[in-house]
Amino acid sequence: MTQRGAAGTDPPDDYLEAAIQRLLTECTEIAEQGITVTRRDHSVLLCGEVESARRREEILRLVVEHFPEVPVTVDIGLIRTQAPTEVEELR
Amino acid sequence: MVIRIAAVGDVHLDQDVVGRFRPALEQLPESADVLLLAGDLTRHGTESEARCVATEFGDLGVPVVAVLGNHDHHCDEVPAVIRVLEDAGILVLEGTNVVLECAGVRLGIAGAKGFGGGFAGRCASEFGEPEMKAFVRTTSAIADQLGEALREMDCDLRVALTHYAPVPDTLAGEPPEIYPFLGSYLLGQAIDSAPTELALHGHAHAGSERGTTPGGVRVRNVAHPVIKQAYSVFHLHPPYAGATAGKVSAVSAGGSS
Ligand SMILES: [Fe+2]
Ligand SMILES: [Fe+2]
Numbered sequence: 001m002t003q004r005g006a007a008g009t010d011p012p013d014d015y016l017e018a019a020i021q022r023l024l025t026e027c028t029e030i031a032e033q034g035i036t037v038t039r040r041d042h043s044v045l046l047c048g049e050v051e052s053a054r055r056r057e058e059i060l061r062l063v064v065e066h067f068p069e070v071p072v073t074v075d076i077g078l079i080r081t082q083a084p085t086e087v088e089e090l091r
Numbered sequence: 092m093v094i095r096i097a098a099v100g101d102v103h104l105d106q107d108v109v110g111r112f113r114p115a116l117e118q119l120p121e122s123a124d125v126l127l128l129a130g131d132l133t134r135h136g137t138e139s140e141a142r143c144v145a146t147e148f149g150d151l152g153v154p155v156v157a158v159l160g161n162h163d164h165h166c167d168e169v170p171a172v173i174r175v176l177e178d179a180g181i182l183v184l185e186g187t188n189v190v191l192e193c194a195g196v197r198l199g200i201a202g203a204k205g206f207g208g209g210f211a212g213r214c215a216s217e218f219g220e221p222e223m224k225a226f227v228r229t230t231s232a233i234a235d236q237l238g239e240a241l242r243e244m245d246c247d248l249r250v251a252l253t254h255y256a257p258v259p260d261t262l263a264g265e266p267p268e269i270y271p272f273l274g275s276y277l278l279g280q281a282i283d284s285a286p287t288e289l290a291l292h293g294h295a296h297a298g299s300e301r302g303t304t305p306g307g308v309r310v311r312n313v314a315h316p317v318i319k320q321a322y323s324v325f326h327l328h329p330p331y332a333g334a335t336a337g338k339v340s341a342v343s344a345g346g347s348s
Binding site: 028031033034048049051052054055079080081082083084087088089090091 | 095102103104107108111112114115118119122134135162165166288289296297309311315316319320321322323324325326327328
């Protein structure tokens, strides 16, 4: 018989990405749909871009709070807001 | 006369973002005649977030015209959100239009949030469960309003503004599995039913900038994470599509010049 983790202990890997993705969208404190969640070896990598540094911190805090067993790596950037230096000419 | 259009979508504002766009926006009147906001203006559609949008995008010195996005609908406070935006002088289009006078040129903007359903050959159909039929009917009703709003304008050039995408081209970069949640070909069909010059949308944060409808209308995804700047500026040069005889055969009389 194959070994399985006891029910309710390890987060079931195949559902972890979906669970984190829905958490980030449906928790209205965050409401982020643009974060990609990828499993890497034994950790989870969060990638994407957000509108403020506070949102990046909130995302990390929320994921750690809900999935305390899962090591999390965050690579989330801030979307730049400089004025454009070029225009697009449409003829 | 060249018409200069600035546009951005998906700014997802809340208190924590207020002020970030403002330095670039102060320069906007020098480089654009109008600013179009392509939906998802708020983080999740509260009245207080709408006040943040009003603070950030109000009093710019150029007309600001917006559509709402799915995030702006989340808290079911749409009437309050619209009221706050309109009190700040930001016009919200919902299957409606506006004609602005820009340096002697009548710029017509028709806007609608849009909805999903997918693209030709890979799209949802009005068939089966009531929920499925309601989903598809929602999109087709919005697309009909958008088409009508585009065709009925008496103007020199037409711009279509939506939140959801009218073509799959500008979704490149998004997982193909979620395309049906990102837009609908029905919006593209509506845009092609009038001699539209440019179609702007947001929503697809991981998509790409450029596309074209089957009818040849240029489409640009101006979602903030895609353009990676405060806004993009497009210069529309005459002769405009509305003046190109025979480009679209289904234009109502008096709809173009
Ligand atoms: Fe968005
Ligand atoms: Fe959206």
